Amino acid sequence: MKELTPTGRVILGMLSMGRNTGYDIKQFVDKSTRHFWAASYGQIYPELRRLEEQGLVQSRSEPSGGRARTVFELTDLGREALREWLETTGDPLWELRCETMLKLFFSDAADPRYRIEQLRTFREQQERKLEQLRELEEPARTGSHNGPYLSLQLGLALVGSMVDWCREMEHQLVENDGSV
Amino acid sequence: MKELTPTGRVILGMLSMGRNTGYDIKQFVDKSTRHFWAASYGQIYPELRRLEEQGLVQSRSEPSGGRARTVFELTDLGREALREWLETTGDPLWELRCETMLKLFFSDAADPRYRIEQLRTFREQQERKLEQLRELEEPARTGSHNGPYLSLQLGLALVGSMVDWCREMEHQLVENDGSV
DNA sequence: AGGTGCATGTAACAGGTTACATGATTAA
DNA sequence: TTAATCATGTAACCTGTTACATGCACCT
Numbered sequence: 001m002k003e004l005t006p007t008g009r010v011i012l013g014m015l016s017m018g019r020n021t022g023y024d025i026k027q028f029v030d031k032s033t034r035h036f037w038a039a040s041y042g043q044i045y046p047e048l049r050r051l052e053e054q055g056l057v058q059s060r061s062e063p064s065g066g067r068a069r070t071v072f073e074l075t076d077l078g079r080e081a082l083r084e085w086l087e088t089t090g091d092p093l094w095e096l097r098c099e100t101m102l103k104l105f106f107s108d109a110a111d112p113r114y115r116i117e118q119l120r121t122f123r124e125q126q127e128r129k130l131e132q133l134r135e136l137e138e139p140a141r142t143g144s145h146n147g148p149y150l151s152l153q154l155g156l157a158l159v160g161s162m163v164d165w166c167r168e169m170e171h172q173l174v175e176n177d178g179s180v
Numbered sequence: 181m182k183e184l185t186p187t188g189r190v191i192l193g194m195l196s197m198g199r200n201t202g203y204d205i206k207q208f209v210d211k212s213t214r215h216f217w218a219a220s221y222g223q224i225y226p227e228l229r230r231l232e233e234q235g236l237v238q239s240r241s242e243p244s245g246g247r248a249r250t251v252f253e254l255t256d257l258g259r260e261a262l263r264e265w266l267e268t269t270g271d272p273l274w275e276l277r278c279e280t281m282l283k284l285f286f287s288d289a290a291d292p293r294y295r296i297e298q299l300r301t302f303r304e305q306q307e308r309k310l311e312q313l314r315e316l317e318e319p320a321r322t323g324s325h326n327g328p329y330l331s332l333q334l335g336l337a338l339v340g341s342m343v344d345w346c347r348e349m350e351h352q353l354v355e356n357d358g359s360v
Numbered sequence: 361a362g363g364t365g366c367a368t369g370t371a372a373c374a375g376g377t378t379a380c381a382t383g384a385t386t387a388a
Numbered sequence: 389t390t391a392a393t394c395a396t397g398t399a400a401c402c403t404g405t406t407a408c409a410t411g412c413a414c415c416t
Contacts (some may be wrong), residue, residue, distance in 0.1 A: 001292035006375075023395050036281040040377055045397055067384045069397065079289075086290035089301040092279035096338075099272035101216040104331035106193035109259075110266035115330065121269040150295065151284035154345055158276075161341030165334060186403075203367050220405055225369055247412045249367065 001077075006084060006093075007043045012074065015057060016046055017145065020071045022048055032148060033038040033131065033169055048072060056081055116173050123166035130159050184265060186273075187223045188231055192254065192262040195237060197325065200251045202228055212328060215313065215335055236261055243301060303346035310339050317341050 004012070010033065020044045022044045029039045051057045056078035056151045074082070100122040107115050133156050140149040184192070190213065194205045209219045236258035242251040246253045254262070280302040287295050290326045313336050320329040 010282065013282070013289065016218040016286060016289040021395075022397090023393095026392095033282060033285055036276050041397075042378075042399090043376060063384095064394080065385065069395065082286070083290050086283055086286060087294050087297075089294075089297050091305060092283070092298070092302060093277060094279065094302075094305065095275070095277040096216050097218040097273060097275040099274065101331040101334055102193070102213060103266055103272070104189065104334065105213055105327045106196060106266060107264070107327040107330070108325040109193065109196040110263050112326075114267050114269075115327075117267075117269050118272070122272060122274075125271060125274065144364090145288040146292075147285045147287040147295075150287070151281040151351070153286065153349070154281055154342070157341055157345040158338060161337055162334070165337040169330070170335070199366070202369090207366095218404090221369075221373090222406080223404060244366080245413065247367065 001081065001084075002054060004081060005047065005050075006037075007039055007047045009082070009085055010037060011037050011044065011047055011051060012056065012078055012085075015072060015074045016079070016082055018074060021069060022072075031134065033151075035129070036151070046134070051078070059142060082144075112177065116170055119166050119170050119173070123163055123170070126159050126163050130156070133159060184261060185230075187227045188236075189262070189265055190217060190219050191224065191231060192223070192228055192236065192258055192265075195254045196259070196262055200253060201249060202252075208351065212316065213331075216331070225307055226281060231258070278346060292357065296350055298351070299313050299346050303343055303350070306339050306343050306346070309334070310343060313339060 019025045019028050057072045140152050199205045199208050237252045239252050320332050
């Protein structure tokens, strides 16, 4: 069996949770996994076709009124591929790209007061993210699946710790050089 | 002035810290920023040429023995571009791609005991990362720049909180369903 | 003589985003 | 009537990795 592509895995997962059109998948990604795994139409639609070629999903046309609509569902093979991926425990992908850390790293090449500036901007950004995550908490807690809630809690811990660290560090930096 | 590319910024920063060949930059990235910002030869060498075209860096050939070697340094324009980027405070790039969160998210489609399995694998991975970061702590603390130490602390806080969260969650999961 | 490190580079590939085009349905 | 939403799709672009090729220098 061919290895699943990253987006392929998201799609199979989303199908397993009852999302069944390309549009629907994208919408749902945008209000759930987007915080740790995004996807765009440019990936989703072609990938759905590829998955069908591989026999992992099955499409059928199901227009709503005169509006074209293609509904997908997992095949047995697809369900199997998803399960296999979920049950594999081998060095999972973990990628972080954080411009703030990079700026901090190079911050000796600029006026030191910009450190606080960067930290503040970053903290505010992460606080907004935290809020967005918190809005997902209630629906995730009461939903029919447990997975989303669990992954949300990990996200919350991660973002929360960064916000806390920033607050502390901003405090220290202000004390140390008295600048705003 | 044209906007810097992501790798262009890393290069300018590294040059400002005294790294002066493509090779040297790559080596240093690999033992410092790689945890939150990677770079490969395939990006670095072409980008150095592009930066020179834009007048941000200046190269000179400086062979060591019969071994070809091109040394780069920042021009005034390059220093200015770097400073400008460092002093800009606008919605910094922050991207996380975490396969474990994705697997947890979809974990209802597999046997629940794999949740603990995924968590454990992830924690071990992050513990290794934590160790690598800790090895960088001493040199960063005693080095001539403050930036690297600061960014390292943020990384440490982030990875540390995830490890803690995993431990706690693994504990809870084991209690709740008694498996493994 | 052979392995490791220094040093430069590129071609092929992978993965993903953005912007655009199209058009029906529904709620205001 | 018009804006938002549902719905599908693609082409151009960007960014980055991997694998490979090359060759000198230095240490054992």
